[in-house]
Amino acid sequence: MQKKFTAFLFLLLLLAACKSSQKNTSTTPVINAYNYSGVKKVIAENGAVVSAHPLASKVGVEILKMGGNAVDAAIATQLALAVVYPNAGNLGGGGFMVARLSNGETVALDYREMAPGSAHRDMYLDANGNADTDKSQLGHLSSGVPGTVAGLFASHKYAKLPFEKLIQPAIELAEKGFVISASEARGLNNIKNDLVKYNTVRPVFVKNTAWQKGDTLVQKDLAGTLKRIQQFGAAGFYEGETARLITEEMKRGTGIISTEDLKNYKAKFRTAHSFDYKGYKIVGMPMPSSGGLLLHQMMKMIEDKNISAMGFHSLQAVQLMTEVERRAFADRAEYMGDADYYKVPVSMLTNEVYLQERMKSYDPAKATPSTMIKPGGLLQTESEETTHLSVIDKEGNAVAVTTTLNNSYGSRTVVGGAGFFLNDEMDDFSIKPGVPNMYGAVGGEANAIKPGKRMLSSMTPTIVLKDNKPYIVVGTPGGTTIPTQIFQTLVNIIEFNMSAEDAVYKSKFHHQWLPDEIMTEKGFPAAVKEALQKMGYSFSKERGGIGRTEIIKVLSNGKFEAVADNRGDDAAEGW
Ligand code: GLY
Numbered sequence: 001m002q003k004k005f006t007a008f009l010f011l012l013l014l015l016a017a018c019k020s021s022q023k024n025t026s027t028t029p030v031i032n033a034y035n036y037s038g039v040k041k042v043i044a045e046n047g048a049v050v051s052a053h054p055l056a057s058k059v060g061v062e063i064l065k066m067g068g069n070a071v072d073a074a075i076a077t078q079l080a081l082a083v084v085y086p087n088a089g090n091l092g093g094g095g096f097m098v099a100r101l102s103n104g105e106t107v108a109l110d111y112r113e114m115a116p117g118s119a120h121r122d123m124y125l126d127a128n129g130n131a132d133t134d135k136s137q138l139g140h141l142s143s144g145v146p147g148t149v150a151g152l153f154a155s156h157k158y159a160k161l162p163f164e165k166l167i168q169p170a171i172e173l174a175e176k177g178f179v180i181s182a183s184e185a186r187g188l189n190n191i192k193n194d195l196v197k198y199n200t201v202r203p204v205f206v207k208n209t210a211w212q213k214g215d216t217l218v219q220k221d222l223a224g225t226l227k228r229i230q231q232f233g234a235a236g237f238y239e240g241e242t243a244r245l246i247t248e249e250m251k252r253g254t255g256i257i258s259t260e261d262l263k264n265y266k267a268k269f270r271t272a273h274s275f276d277y278k279g280y281k282i283v284g285m286p287m288p289s290s291g292g293l294l295l296h297q298m299m300k301m302i303e304d305k306n307i308s309a310m311g312f313h314s315l316q317a318v319q320l321m322t323e324v325e326r327r328a329f330a331d332r333a334e335y336m337g338d339a340d341y342y343k344v345p346v347s348m349l350t351n352e353v354y355l356q357e358r359m360k361s362y363d364p365a366k367a368t369p370s371t372m373i374k375p376g377g378l379l380q381t382e383s384e385e386t387t388h389l390s391v392i393d394k395e396g397n398a399v400a401v402t403t404t405l406n407n408s409y410g411s412r413t414v415v416g417g418a419g420f421f422l423n424d425e426m427d428d429f430s431i432k433p434g435v436p437n438m439y440g441a442v443g444g445e446a447n448a449i450k451p452g453k454r455m456l457s458s459m460t461p462t463i464v465l466k467d468n469k470p471y472i473v474v475g476t477p478g479g480t481t482i483p484t485q486i487f488q489t490l491v492n493i494i495e496f497n498m499s500a501e502d503a504v505y506k507s508k509f510h511h512q513w514l515p516d517e518i519m520t521e522k523g524f525p526a527a528v529k530e531a532l533q534k535m536g537y538s539f540s541k542e543r544g545g546i547g548r549t550e551i552i553k554v555l556s557n558g559k560f561e562a563v564a565d566n567r568g569d570d571a572a573e574g575w
Contacts (some may be wrong), residue, residue: 028168029062031055033084033178034216041501041563043555044574048562049073050550051389052088052477054571055178056080057564059169060391061573063161070397071099071158072166077389078152078403079170079226083219084178086205086421087187087408088387088477091225091237093423094147095403096285097155098272098461100470102396106283106463107158108272111151112454113144113425116261121449124431131432139198140255142411142424144455145265148403149229149237154267158397164230171226174419177218181569185211187408194412200252201416205409221419238262245418253413255422275350277303280494281465286346287339290332291402291460293346294483297328299490300355308495312506313524315531316364321491322511322518322537323368325484327358329513330373337446338454344446367536370516385409386459386477390552392560398470398552400461404477428455458482464490471554472500476547476565481510481519485547493553500553500563508546521546 038054047070049060060077068076074097081089094113100106122129124136135141156163180188188211195206204219225245228236236242243262250257273292274283277299284292301324310316331349339346348354361368386404404423405411411424430443447456460482464472472493476485485508492503507523517538520529522545529539545567553561564570 028172029059029066031058031062031169033173033176035179038564038569038571040566040570040572041561042572042574044560044562045394046575047073047391047393048552048560048572048574049077049389049391050552050562050564050570050572051077051081052387052548052550052568052570053081053085054569055084055173056089056389057571057573060389061575062169063166064393065575066161066165068161068166069159069395070391070393070399071155072161073391073393074389074399074401075152075155075159075163076166076169077391078148078401079167080173081387081389081403082148082420083170083173083222085387088385088403088405090146090148090403090405090410090423091420092143092146092148092415093403093405093410094144094425095151095401096289096457096459096461097151097399097401098283098285098463099155099158099397099399100283100463100465101158104468106272106274108270108285109151109155109267110270110285110288110454111147111154111267112288112457113147113423114265114452114454115426115429115449116145116256117258117451118256119426119449119451123449124426133427133431136427136431137407137411137424138194139411140250140253140413140422142426143255143257143413143422144425145257145261146423147265147267149234150265150267153234154269163233167226167230171223171230174219174223174226177216180211180213180215180217182213183569185213185215191409191412195414198253198412199414199416200249201414203414204419205414219419221417223419225418225420238265242418246415249413249415252416275300278494279466280471281468282490283463283465285459285461287336287344287456288454289457289459290336291458291483291486292462293336293349294328294332294458295460295462295487295490296350297331297355298324298483298487300350300352301327301359302491307491308497312492312496312498313528315528318509318528319364319532319535320362321488322509322532323362325487325511326368326370326513327373328483329480329511330370333513334444335446337443337448337456341450341453342446365535367532369536370513373513386479386482388461388475388477388548388550390473390475390550390562392470392473392552392554396470398463398473400463400473400475402459402461402475402477402482404459425455428457460486462486462490469554473552474549476549478547480512481546484508484510484512485549489549489551500551500561504549504551504563504565510546515540519543519546
């Protein structure tokens with residue numbers, strides 16, 4: 001009897017397992033956008049997607065089930081995020097994709113926004129030559145020419161399913177609506193005044209009453225734009241009706257993106273920035289993102305220091321990492337910008353002798369003041385609202401995408417009739433080289449505004465290879481904290497032997513050379529903070545959370561451990 005029962009139970013479990021790994025043969029993913037939830041961690045065999053929103057992660061996995069690969073899933077997930085996560089998911093922004101394909105090829109795709117043709121170096125200076133950060137951060141003039149749609153189509157050459165299929169879930173989410181979470185309601189309520197101020201046509205995001213958790217957000221204009229993209233491809237965005245709506249919006253709001261700017265926008269394939277670390281190959285984004293290069297510098301500056309023996313969150317390890325972060329960010333301010341416009345000395349900055357030289361001033365007993373590292377140059381503060389997604393499939397394709405509008409909800413300007421937010425990415429340029437902006441920080445000449453140039457980014461979509469196979473797929477939002485969060489997440493796994501979950505959830509810290517202070521988040525050990533203060537370190541006000549890291553780690557049994565950050569609504573899905 002006992003045996004029979006066990007066999008029956010086994011059969012039931014088998015059926016359930018088969019059902020959950022069944023391929024979705026329908027043409028559109030079936031997702032309930034009115035009643036859904038997300039999980040933080042999955043272990044999956046066939047593929048996984050981690051993103052900032054449960055619905056977007058579900059869309060990605062459904063695309064995998066329909067026979068798509070990781071690139072298909074990344075495209076569909078980004079399009080879904082453009083609907084369900086308007087803070088940072090976007091059509092009106094830009095991003096970077098790093099991929100490692102099953103044939104061994106690495107791909108680095110740049111779809112960063114670019115400065116409009118009539119942009120110029122001093123465009124954010126007032127009559128007295130002072131930087132006007134209101135104009136670089138809010139409203140029509142703060143927008144660079146959007147790159148996302150061009151990027152999605154450029155990446156599609158590695159996908160398997162027709163683009164029309166990949167965009168369909170986003171169309172349905174926009175057209176039929178989805179139920180918003182408490183944090184989404186809060187986000188929209190917080191920007192209501194800006195939405196009224198910086199829009200010429202009242203967007204759907206403005207309601208007479210406050211948004212509540214459980215409200216349904218329907219975006220008909222956005223659905224229309226998505227349908228034009230579905231019908232006409234990238235031209236459905238950069239030309240025709242959508243381009244007309246964007247340029248008309250610009251005219252109404254004294255912005256400068258022109259028909260020509262839109263038509264001329266091109267996503268660019270670049271050579272990935274790769275380096276070796278203790279037998280791992282780390283693949284990241286080159287300029288115009290500083291992420292890959294900063295990560296390279298930081299990892300190499302600790303490589304010979306036996307950090308694992310120091311221990312996680314030990315005084316020694318935190319101090320060493322802080323000093324490393326300080327030195328890398330000093331280089332960022334001076335040397336990094338769009339390499340198509342400015343000669344970035346990448347080989348010098350990653351030369352082992354140079355990095356050893358940088359560490360000569362490192363003293364394990366006390367803080368090195370930032371003034372001693374590089375006087376003069378200053379650093380730009382970036383907004384922290386960006387979003388990352390990590391995807392992997394059973395064929396061996398891995399994709400890391402970080403995409404952004406810059407600020408949360410970008411410029412706060414929604415294109416009238418087209419329903420999507422425009423970025424305020426122009427603020428990622430040094431709006432006045434050499435002079436601090438209203439936040440006390442700027443960048444250098446390398447990142448000065450020029451027409452067609454792409455503003456320096458910190459986004460760090462990263463893939464780590466072990467034995468020449470994808471091992472970790474990772475990235476996070478967080479402005480200038482992005483490279484340091486990825487640095488710490490990788491050190492947590494590679495050096496401190498942590499699970500993906502711990503590597504992401506454990507409290508992080510950040511130093512960016514200027515301001516000369518350590519930023520910590522909730523949970524940072526008080527005793528270490530106190531000891532560091534005694535060594536001469538200053539701290540900024542503690543923050544609730546730093547970053548929202550989405551990670552997939554390939555386990556030794558070949559399964560995928562997909563972990564979504566617990567600092568937001570982020571969700572992992574797999575099958
Ligand atoms: N706007 C954030 C970044 O690109 O780093």
